[in-house]
Amino acid sequence: MSKEKIIIIGFGFLILLFAFFAIKKIKSLNEQITEQKEQVAKSHQRLEYVKDLEESLEERKMSGKVLVEIPRAQDPIANKVLMRKFMKAFLLRLGLEAEVEIENERKSRDFPDMVTVNEVPLKIGIKNYSSYDQVIKMLKEFKQFPFAVEILTIGGTDVPVSGNLRVQLKYYFVPGGS
Amino acid sequence: MLLCVDFAGKKIKIIGVERVEKKFKVVASFEFDGADLTGALGEYLKNTSANIAEIRVSGASEDTFHKIFILPDLKKRMLKSAVKTEVIKAFENGYQFKEEDIGEVPGPGNIVNRKMMTVGLKRKTLEELSRMFADSRIKPSIYTTYPVALQALLEKMGILSEESLAFMELDSPAGRIVIFKGEEIRLTRELPLAEEEKDSESSALAKDIYRTLLFYNDTYPEERVSRLMFAGSSTSSEIKKSLSQKAGAEIIPFNPETVFQCTEEASNIHPGCLGLALLDPDRSSFGFLPFSVQEKKKIKRILALSSSVSLGVLLIFALAVSRFSLDLRNLNAFHGGMKGEIRMKEDRLKELPLEFVSQSIESSQPFWSEILLELAAIVPPGVVLRTFTFKKMKKVWQGVVTGVADGSDEINSLLLVEEVQNNFVQSPLFNSVRLTERELKGKQVAFKIIYQLDI
Numbered sequence: 001m002s003k004e005k006i007i008i009i010g011f012g013f014l015i016l017l018f019a020f021f022a023i024k025k026i027k028s029l030n031e032q033i034t035e036q037k038e039q040v041a042k043s044h045q046r047l048e049y050v051k052d053l054e055e056s057l058e059e060r061k062m063s064g065k066v067l068v069e070i071p072r073a074q075d076p077i078a079n080k081v082l083m084r085k086f087m088k089a090f091l092l093r094l095g096l097e098a099e100v101e102i103e104n105e106r107k108s109r110d111f112p113d114m115v116t117v118n119e120v121p122l123k124i125g126i127k128n129y130s131s132y133d134q135v136i137k138m139l140k141e142f143k144q145f146p147f148a149v150e151i152l153t154i155g156g157t158d159v160p161v162s163g164n165l166r167v168q169l170k171y172y173f174v175p176g177g178s
Numbered sequence: 179m180l181l182c183v184d185f186a187g188k189k190i191k192i193i194g195v196e197r198v199e200k201k202f203k204v205v206a207s208f209e210f211d212g213a214d215l216t217g218a219l220g221e222y223l224k225n226t227s228a229n230i231a232e233i234r235v236s237g238a239s240e241d242t243f244h245k246i247f248i249l250p251d252l253k254k255r256m257l258k259s260a261v262k263t264e265v266i267k268a269f270e271n272g273y274q275f276k277e278e279d280i281g282e283v284p285g286p287g288n289i290v291n292r293k294m295m296t297v298g299l300k301r302k303t304l305e306e307l308s309r310m311f312a313d314s315r316i317k318p319s320i321y322t323t324y325p326v327a328l329q330a331l332l333e334k335m336g337i338l339s340e341e342s343l344a345f346m347e348l349d350s351p352a353g354r355i356v357i358f359k360g361e362e363i364r365l366t367r368e369l370p371l372a373e374e375e376k377d378s379e380s381s382a383l384a385k386d387i388y389r390t391l392l393f394y395n396d397t398y399p400e401e402r403v404s405r406l407m408f409a410g411s412s413t414s415s416e417i418k419k420s421l422s423q424k425a426g427a428e429i430i431p432f433n434p435e436t437v438f439q440c441t442e443e444a445s446n447i448h449p450g451c452l453g454l455a456l457l458d459p460d461r462s463s464f465g466f467l468p469f470s471v472q473e474k475k476k477i478k479r480i481l482a483l484s485s486s487v488s489l490g491v492l493l494i495f496a497l498a499v500s501r502f503s504l505d506l507r508n509l510n511a512f513h514g515g516m517k518g519e520i521r522m523k524e525d526r527l528k529e530l531p532l533e534f535v536s537q538s539i540e541s542s543q544p545f546w547s548e549i550l551l552e553l554a555a556i557v558p559p560g561v562v563l564r565t566f567t568f569k570k571m572k573k574v575w576q577g578v579v580t581g582v583a584d585g586s587d588e589i590n591s592l593l594l595v596e597e598v599q600n601n602f603v604q605s606p607l608f609n610s611v612r613l614t615e616r617e618l619k620g621k622q623v624a625f626k627i628i629y630q631l632d633i
Contacts, residue, residue: 011484022495155565
């Protein structure tokens with residue numbers, strides 16, 4: 001084989017080697033770019049969501065539509081007692097005699113991590129109610145407070161508490177708040 | 179300095195030339211004599227290496243040929259091949275040669291032939307000459323023959339024409355005669371110079387020259403040498419005059435001073451070297467390079483080309499990689515900025531937890547009054563709901579109603595169940611309605627409907 005051929009083959013091999021590594025690197029960079037673009041798109045969506053949410057929350061704050069919080073104490077047992085008493089009084093005021101079960105407070109998983117909200121699960125069993133109107137009124141009153149209904153049943157047994165009208169709900173509160 | 183080295187004679191003749199504006203200035207002129215010519219030349223090259231910019235060389239006359247071939251008017255490649263065949267036929271295969279098409283020649287009938295001037299130098303001689311410069315920093319840029327160099331000089335002096343010219347360099351211990359006609363080098367011959375001869379009648383040199391002129395006349399019967407030019411100092415003016423008279427040719431003075439500036443008389447400087455200085459290596463048809471040098475040059479060229487191509491490819495890849503890296507970096511920076519903005523917004527959201535809770539409850543709770551009223555409205559007379567339940571399953575509210583339809587008979591009861599189901603389906607507040615249980619209990623039908631709340 002002549003020297004020229006050896007040189008040409010040598011450099012050809014070198015170019016192939018360059019090409020191999022460069023293409024490998026470009027491919028990897030391209031994949032990283034594609035992945036990053038996807039991440040950017042997701043972040044963009046998240047940003048839009050957070051922006052909208054912030055706007056809406058700010059608007060809510062400005063409008064003064066604030067939920068009424070139930071007074072709380074430092075002691076969890078005292079809190080349970082306070083909560084039970086409050087619920088009973090609240091329902092009694094609506095003409096409803098109810099059995100109220102309060103569970104221990106815990107960190108709520110219904111909200112994203114960016115806000116820390118705790119929840120107290122409640123079970124209410126009402127034995128006697130006179131009409132639908134009374135039920136509707138109760139549910140409307142719930143909306144004044146940070147209550148979220150989870151189960152509402154009339155005649156059903158989905159909520160393990162005695163009564164015809166049974167409601168399972170959560171009371172949300174911000175720890176360290178009022 | 180341009181160093182012109184002539185190996186044509188017994189001595190190595192050397193001149194150093196510098197270009198001063200449009201004229202050439204001879205700055206050095208000498209010759210090496212004796213047994214160790216190569217050693218002396220090597221020593222000289224070593225000592226003056228720094229001043230030398232280029233070297234040109236002409237080879238020994240006995241190792242060269244200059245011949246004109248008349249060949250049929252063929253295509254270029256075929257003509258080249260024909261010349262090669264003729265040269266090998268005439269001089270065998272030991273020469274490196276070049277050819278130049280110097281015009282048409284009418285052949286028999288209407289046929290037009292081509293006149294091809296060929297100049298050759300023995301390959302072995304070329305390699306030997308090349309070896310002499312092996313240790314030199316500057317390698318010769320061109321190797322040629324003495325007549326070719328001389329032709330360049332005479333052409334520059336404006337002496338060459340269609341009239342034949344015999345140029346004689348008479349310098350002890352040997353002389354040369356070269357006969358030119360236009361661009362053609364028609365005849366070259368060595369002239370041995372025994373000793374200084376005064377008698378023009380009995381001079382062996384004069385006889386030799388005259389015989390050469392006669393031979394030329396025999397070879398080209400229609401032509402005769404009409405001009406004689408002498409260079410060198412080994413011949414008396416009597417001999418020149420006598421030759422001129424015998425040949426009936428005019429003596430033209432040799433005045434290279436028109437082209438060269440020099441301290442000594444230019445006509446005493448070796449004309450072969452002066453001609454070498456005037457050659458244009460790029461344009462000269464008869465410039466040679468030994469195969470070994472050509473091979474080295476070729477390898478150098480291939481190396482340069484290959485490394486340039488590799489470098490180019492590497493550069494392209496490097497550019498592409500840096501472009502992609504830059505894109506990625508920009509994207510990372512952009513993403514970083516976006517994440518920062520999100521973090522800022524989230525921090526702000528942390529300051530609004532009650533509003534968050536309020537919004538979340540509002541968006542996730544159904545409009546109970548509307549749903550309960552709708553539920554009351556879609557139950558026709560004859561149907562009693564036993565239970566109804568609303569349950570939040572992840573993000574979907576699922577409703578279940580159980581009841582009893584009491585028509586006047588089983589069919590009516592079944593129709594009542596169907597009516598309840600249709601009412602659910604048609605209600606805008608409920609969707610994904612399914613009647614999952616239906617059971618006859620006497621004339622009554624118990625049923626269970628599952629649906630989803632549309633909030």
